[in-house]
Amino acid sequence: xxxxxxxxxxxxxxxxxxxxxxxxxxxxxxxxxxxxxxxxxxxxxxxxxxxxxxxxxxxxxxxxxxxxxxxxxxxxxxxxxxxxxxxxxxxxxxxxxxxxxxxxxxxxxxxxxxxxxxxxxxxxxxxxxxxxxxxxxxxxxxxxxxxxxxxxxxxxxxxxxxxxxxxxxxxxxxxxxxxxxxxxxxxxxxxxxxxxxxxxxxxxxxxxxxxxxxxxxxxxxxxxxxxxxxxxxxxxxxxxxxxxxxxxxxxxxxxxxxxxxxxxxxxxxxxxxxxxxxxxxxxxxxxxxxxxxxxxxxxxxxxxxxxxxxxxxxxxxxxxxxxxxxxxxxxxxxxxxxxxxxxxxxxxxxxxxxxxxxxxxxxxxxxxxxxxxxxxxxxxxxxxxxxxxxxxxxxxxxxxxxxxxxxxxxxxxxxxxxxxxxxxxxxxxxxxx
Ligand code: URA
Numbered sequence: 001x002x003x004x005x006x007x008x009x010x011x012x013x014x015x016x017x018x019x020x021x022x023x024x025x026x027x028x029x030x031x032x033x034x035x036x037x038x039x040x041x042x043x044x045x046x047x048x049x050x051x052x053x054x055x056x057x058x059x060x061x062x063x064x065x066x067x068x069x070x071x072x073x074x075x076x077x078x079x080x081x082x083x084x085x086x087x088x089x090x091x092x093x094x095x096x097x098x099x100x101x102x103x104x105x106x107x108x109x110x111x112x113x114x115x116x117x118x119x120x121x122x123x124x125x126x127x128x129x130x131x132x133x134x135x136x137x138x139x140x141x142x143x144x145x146x147x148x149x150x151x152x153x154x155x156x157x158x159x160x161x162x163x164x165x166x167x168x169x170x171x172x173x174x175x176x177x178x179x180x181x182x183x184x185x186x187x188x189x190x191x192x193x194x195x196x197x198x199x200x201x202x203x204x205x206x207x208x209x210x211x212x213x214x215x216x217x218x219x220x221x222x223x224x225x226x227x228x229x230x231x232x233x234x235x236x237x238x239x240x241x242x243x244x245x246x247x248x249x250x251x252x253x254x255x256x257x258x259x260x261x262x263x264x265x266x267x268x269x270x271x272x273x274x275x276x277x278x279x280x281x282x283x284x285x286x287x288x289x290x291x292x293x294x295x296x297x298x299x300x301x302x303x304x305x306x307x308x309x310x311x312x313x314x315x316x317x318x319x320x321x322x323x324x325x326x327x328x329x330x331x332x333x334x335x336x337x338x339x340x341x342x343x344x345x346x347x348x349x350x351x352x353x354x355x356x357x358x359x360x361x362x363x364x365x366x367x368x369x370x371x372x373x374x375x376x377x378x379x380x381x382x383x384x385x386x387x388x389x390x391x392x393x394x395x396x397x398x399x400x401x402x403x404x405x406x407x408x409x410x411x412x413x414x415x416x417x418x419x420x421x422x423x424x425x426x427x428x429x430x431x432x433x
Contacts, residue, residue: 001019001020001023003024003027003033003037003041004037006020006023006024006041007037007040007041007044010041010044010045010048011044011047011048013048015051015053015054016050016054016057018057021054021057021058021061022057022061024038024041024061025058025061025062025065025160026061026065028065028160028163028164029065029066029159029160029163035167038163038164038167039167039171039173042164042167042168042171042173042176042179043171043173045173045176045178045179046173046176046179049176049177049178050178052220052223054178055178055181055182055220055224056223056224056227058178058182058186059181059182059185059186059189059224060186060189060228061160061186062158062160062161062164062183062186062187063158063185063186063187063189063190063228065158065159065160065161065186066156066157066158066159066160066190067156067157067190068190068191068192069107069109069136069190069191069192070192071107071140071143071191071192071193072192073140073144074105074107074140074143074144075105075144076103076104076105077104077105077194077195077283077284078104078105078106078107078143078192078193078194078195079099079104079105079106079193079194079195079196079197079279079280079282079283080106080107080108080188080191080193080195080196080197081095081096081196081198081199081275081279082184082188082196082197082198082199083198083199083201084180084184084198084199084200084201084206084207084208084217085114085115085117085201085206085207086117086201086205086206086239086242086243086350087116087117087118087205087239087242087243087247087350087351087353087354087357088118088242088243088244088245088246088247088252088268088353089117089118089199089201089239089243090118090120090123090243090244090246090252090253090255090256090268091199091243091268091271091272091275092108092110092120092150093120093123093124093252093253093256093257093260093308094256094259094260094264094268094272094276094304095272095275095276095279095295096108096148096150096311097148097260097304097305097307097308097311098272098273098276098295098298098299098304098307099148099276099279099280099283099295100146100147100148100307100311101147101298101303101304101306101307102280102285102294102298103147104147104279104280104283104285105143105144105147105148106143106147106148106149106150107139107140107143107149107191107192107193108120108148108149108150108151109150109151109152109153109157109187109191110150110151110152110153111152111153112152112364113358113362113363113364114165114169115169115174115354116205116351116352116354116355116358116363117205117354118247118248118249118252118354118357118362118363120150121150121152122249122363122371123249123252123253124150124253124317125249125371125373126249126250126252126253126328126373126374127253127312127317127318127321127322128317128318128321129316129317129318130312130315130316130317130318131315131316131317132150132151132152132315133151133152134149134151134315139151142311142314142315145314146307146310146311146314147307148307148311149311149314149315150311150315153187157187157190157191158186158187158190160186161182161183161186161187164179164183165183174207175207175208177213177216177217177220178220180207180208180217181217181220181221181224184198184221185221185224185225185228188225189224189225189228189230193230194230194231194283195231195232195279195282195283196225196230196231196232197232197233197234197235197275197278197279197282198218198221198222198225198232198233198234198235199234199235199237199271199275200214200215200217200218200221200234200235200236200237200432201214201237201238201239202214202236202237202238202239202240202429203238203239203240203241203350204239204240204347204348204349204350204351205240205241205242205350205351205353205354206239206350211236211430214236214429215236215429215430215432218234218236218432219234219432221234222432222433231282232433233278233282233432233433234431234432235274235275235278235428235430235431235432236428236429236430236431236432237271237427237428237429238425238426238427238428238429239350240347240348240350240383240425241348241350241382241383242348242350242353242354242379242382243267243268243271244259244264244265244267244268245265245378245379245380245382246376246377246378246379247353247354247357247362247376247378247379248357248360248362248374248375248376248377248397249362249371249373249374249375249376250328250329250373250374250376251374251376251377251378251397252376253321253325253328254325254328255268257305257308257322257325258325259272259299260299260304260305260308261305262299262300267427269299270427270428271427271428272295273292273295273296273299274292274428276291276292276295276298277289277291277292277293277294277295278291278431279291280294280295305322308322309322309323328374329373329374330374331372331374331375331397331398331399332398332399332401333397333398333399333400333401333404334395334396334397335395335396335398335401335404335407335408336392336394336395336396337392337393337394337395337396337408337411337412338390338391338392338393339381339387339388339389339390339391339392339393339417340389340412340417341387341389341417342387342388342389342417343386343387343417343418343419344384344385344386344387344417344418344419344420344421344422345381345382345383345384345385345387345393345415345416345417345422346383346384346416346417346418346420346421346422347383347415347416347422348382348383348414348415348416349413349414349415350414352410352413352414353377353410353411353414355410356377356396356407356410356411356414357375357376357377357407359403359406359407359410360372360375360376360377360396360397360398360400360403360404360407361375361398361399361400361403362375362376372398372399372400374397374398374399375397375398375399375400376396376397377394377395377396377397377407377411378394378395378397379394380392380393380394380395381393381394383425384421384422384424386421387417393411393415394411396408396411
């Protein structure tokens with residue numbers, strides 16, 4: 001088999017065989033295929049797409065490219081949730097303890113920030129001492145004891161994806177449906193969960209910009225998961241504006257803790273309760289409607305917050321930060337972004353908000369970059385809100401004062417203000433079963 005022939009076949013719109021896909025993924029994993037040929041095939045896939053059969057083969061080859069977890073020693077049903085990535089998306093910090101508080105097991109493996117999107121592991125590391133690398137034995141023991149443990153993808157999980165993602169990131173081939181599906185599901189299937197709830201983001205802050213594309217991606221991933229024997233459901237949720245009001249690691253942990261305390265922003269709380277409800281329902285705890293009610297109950301009676309505290313303590317994190325979020329270290333500097341005109345916010349370029357947070361120090365431009373955990377943005381206004389000229393629309397936080405001017409301009413450019421109040425968009429567009 002020759003990589004040249006595989007690239008040519010896909011370039012000309014052909015369907016790759018299972019063997020050709022396996023050959024490609026194997027070659028990416030062992031380094032025998034040079035980056036330029038891998039990139040060329042990604043570009044051919046970007047333009048010509050893949051059939052469902054090809055995408056399933058590709059996903060399974062990515063899954064099989066490295067270690068797989070064995071959760072057979074975990075007692076009970078294991079449920080996971082995965083988001084396709086967004087801005088201000090701290091849902092895992094709320095839904096996992098809610099679900100675990102009902103005895104359903106959440107053995108969670110999460111990622112770091114990617115491009116304009118944040119990563120759950122970076123957020124958790126804003127909690128002093130929080131250890132995101134546990135041995136398999138400790139991870140499984142904690143899930144059995146507490147119902148919830150969370151680690152980063154430090155092992156050799158789906159190494160083919162690591163390589164492919166890095167190349168896609170620099171060759172403008174990230175936003176391809178089969179490539180995203182194989183990347184996400186290849187990693188998810190390397191873990192040993194019974195049920196998976198996918199949160200497929202749609203809009204200006206996500207990789208899929210339209211509801212129709214998001215639905216197609218969701219259907220593809222649900223089909224892949226089902227063909228691997230998993231119970232699956234996907235929700236299409238709104239990422240045309242950041243989720244909640246906080247963007248940036250410590251700021252998002254604070255908002256998640258406030259939500260667990262019952263004082264979270266409405267939009268964020270609703271998305272979390274809907275996701276948790278679907279997770280509980282897939283795990284056999286009742287109808288989605290009843291499970292959403294149960295999830296709200298776990299916030300109201302404090303059991304979800306108690307579960308989060310237990311988890312933080314078990315993983316070495318400083319619980320005092322969770323008991324009183326004022327204990328989080330503040331950034332040295334703050335800056336107020338003011339509206340340049342009067343009217344209603346009718347559009348937010350959410351990706352630009354994510355990039356502004358990155359520019360403040362909340363993310364990495366290169367793998368070696370150090371994160372400023374206190375950096376980020378607190379929004380004062382979101383789509384649909386009225387603003388006066390000169391009114392504060394956001395506060396920026398950073399230890400690097402020189403980053404403010406550029407980030408502030410990015411927010412101003414990313415915020416469209418018109419005279420007419422915009423139509424309200426749903427937070428959850430639909431469910432794909
Ligand atoms: N998240 C992933 O893990 N992979 C993608 O391709 C996109 C989002």
